[in-house]
Amino acid sequence: MIGTQLPALQVVVPLLAAPLCLALHRPFATWALTLTASALSMLVSILLLGQVLAQGVIDYAFGGWAAPFGIAYRVDLANAYVLLIVTTISTVVTIFARRSVASEVEAHNQGLFYTAWLLCLTGLLGITITGDAFNLFVFLEISSLSSYVLIAMGTERKALTAAYQYLIMGTIGATFILIGIGLLYMLTGTLNMLDMAHRLITVADSRTARTGFAFLTVGLGLKIALFPLHLWLPNAYAHAPSAVSAFLAATATKVAVYVLLRFVFSVFGVDFALGTMPLALGLAVLGTIAVLSASTVAIFQHNLKRMLAYSSVAQVGYLALGVSLATPAGLTATLLHLFNHALMKGTLFLALGCIAWRLGSVRLGDLKGLGYRMPWTMGVFVLGGLSLIGLPLTAGFISKWYLVLAALERGWWPVILVIIAGSLLAVIYIWRVIETAYLSKTNKTAGAGEAPLSMLLPAWLLAIANLYFGMHTGLSAGIATQAAAALFGIQP
Amino acid sequence: MSVAGLYNYWIVILLMMTGFYVVISSGNLVKKIIGLNLFQASVFILYISMGKVADGGAPILREGITHYSNPLPHVLILTAIVVGVATTALGLALVVRIREAYGSVEEDDIHRQDESL
Incomplete structure (x- = not known):
């Protein structure tokens, strides 16, 4: 019985937990609730x-209203895989x-923090699971608005301007997506993605379809942080x-x-997307520039979080390159890198979180000798870093x-050559x-120990997961290959 | 259709470009939000325009009316308006916080303060 309601529960659980968090308001209680909802x-x-x-594919009609009139959730291998990554x-x-x-975060804001966290999770899951184009826009805005709030809760005042900048660029991106969806609706008279795909076949060669496609890809390019639309990230x-x-x-x-x-392959x-429209060329060029330029900029950063952020822009470049190949193998590489990059960036940012907790700073200069003062934390960073580089036996190697x-x-x-240069x-x-952490002389020894357990x-x-998925690729690469084949419409 | 017959789409394009220009060119954080609003409003008009059916009445059951305009885009845009209001509110709230932290809502001024640190 409950098995058939799983697609709805995926979104409803965190969505209902969010207002409960707001009501509870106490830091520990809201954290426990967030953890429970997230684990569920x-x-x-x-x-x-x-x-x-x-x-095979699960179709779920919300409220019993059959597609294409009601809102349909559609779970296939590709989005089940992304849902698993996000949760x-x-x-x-x-x-x-x-x-x-x-x-x-200040104690009185922590309840609000976890509320925004759950809403962001809801939005991300909703975007992934829905089969309805407008529903996708609404979830996109739910996740975006809550992530602006989350970013603005940073300790420095620069967090406010960063959140504002992201709000402006994110809203422009979302509005572009809205225009794209509107033009597609104008052309096909439907919002259901599957239905839209069927009806687009006959009218794809029109100016409206091309314009809609252009608006969608540029809007999504902003959300993806594809070079040169990455400035907010x-x-x-x-x-x-x-x-x-x-x-x-x-995740985001x-x-x-x-x-x-989803739009390129399923709608x-x-x-059309990679043949008639010059998207493959665009992604190949922009992906190449992203890998090379963002990696180079990362080298000159003193704030390590900023360094990793630029590295993320470069990783988006690899994802774009995979898509631009327009083959099942290229798509497999992209899907696999989605998974592996989530693991490695998660690992690295958590290591920096431990360092920030102990030192109150993530500037390179403050890390002198840290390898001896926080060996476990730096161990995590080294593992994540090796995976990011793409050393054999790590997850990063598999995707490359x-x-x-x-x-x-x-x-x-x-x-x-670009991949090798990027590495x-x-x-x-x-x-x-x-x-800096292992080879430079430390000047202060007191007052630093490990981060809490x-x-x-x-x-x-996450660090061990990087190693595990570097050696056992059955789950990650296996599902990615099948999902890519399904997106290409190849029956196994 | 003639150029004049598509006048609402011309208004959409005009509003969209005006809003977009204000977002990009203005250095004042509040004005940027206003520009963003204008930009979004143009999309609302785009959706509402596409819902119009020639000679169609309002989509309410009534005697003597057989043609109705398509109500779906109107419903969609109600949702989008709500999203737009939420975005504006959040954006303005951020501007208030920025003013408390920096004492200014001018982009150049804020940038200069961050640089001088």
Whole structure:
């Protein structure tokens, strides 16, 4: 009985927990509720993935109103996989958040913090699970508005300007998406994505379809932080509370990439989106510039959160390159990197969260000798860093390996060079941190120990996951391959 | 259709570009929000325009009316207006906090204060 209601529960659980959080208001109680809701969502997403693997695509008509008139949720392998990423990261980071948030957010605001957290989770899950284009816009705004609030809760006043900047750019992006959806509705008379895809086949070669497609991709480009639309991201991630940086870096841009994939592959179709429209070329060029320029900029950052934020922009470049190949192998690499990048950026931002908790700073200069004062925390950072570089036996290697193979298949040699160059640049910016932490003389020894266990444990959990998924690719690469094949319409 | 017959779409484009220009060019944080509002309002008009059916009445059951305008875009835009109000409120709240922290709502001024640190 409850099994058939899972798609609704996925969104409803965190949505209902959010106002409850507001009512409870006490820091510990709201944290416990957030953790419970998040863990329940994770359970639901695991069950959903199991159902999809066993029975295929799940269609859920909200309130019993059949699609295309009612709002339909549609769970296939691709979004079940993204749902699992989002809920898992949210749960792990929530465990971490209690001590971290307690030190960074004022006590009377913590209830509100967790309310916004749950709303953001609701939005991200809703975007991923829905099969209705307008519903997607509404969830997009729910997640965006709550993430502006979360970012503005950072300790420095720069967090306010970062949140404002993100609000302006994010709203422009969302409005572009709204225009795109409007033009598609004008053309097809439906909001259901599946229905839209069927009706678009006959009218795809019209100016309205092309304009709608352009508005959608530019709007999504802003949300994805694809170069040159990434300007909001470094400030937002650098000044947000540590837990928020970890959560958003690992999930928000991933979900936006998923939406792009959904529109490109399921609504417009590969032939139109990557053939008729010059999206493949655009993504290849912008992806290349993103990898090279953002990695280079990352090398010169002194604030480590900012460094990782620029690294995120570079990772988005890899995702774009995977899509631009327009082959199932390229799409597999992108989906795989969604998962692996969530793991590695989650790990690295949690390590920085531990450092921020202990030192109150994440500036490179303050890390001198930290490898000996906080060995466990720096151990996490090193593992995450190696994964980011793409060393064999880590998750990062697997995604780069798949991407290189996909590029070879198409004979795109320059892409392989870009991947190698990007990895070498990553070696430089990660090495700077390792060098400072382990090889420079420390000038102050007193007053620094390890971060508390409740923060180290989730960080280590993600770090070990990086190693695990670097060696056992059955779950990550297996599902990514199947999901990519399904998006391409290839029946197994 | 003639150029004049599409006048509401011309208004949409005009409003959209005006709003967009204000967001980009203005250095005042409040004015940016106003520009953003204008930009969103143009999209509302776009949606409402597409719902109009020629010779169609308001979508209410009534004697003697057989053609109705499409009510769905109106409903969608009600939701989008709510989202727009929430965005504006949040944006203005942020501006208030920024003014408390920096003592200014001018972008240049705020930038200069951050640089001087």
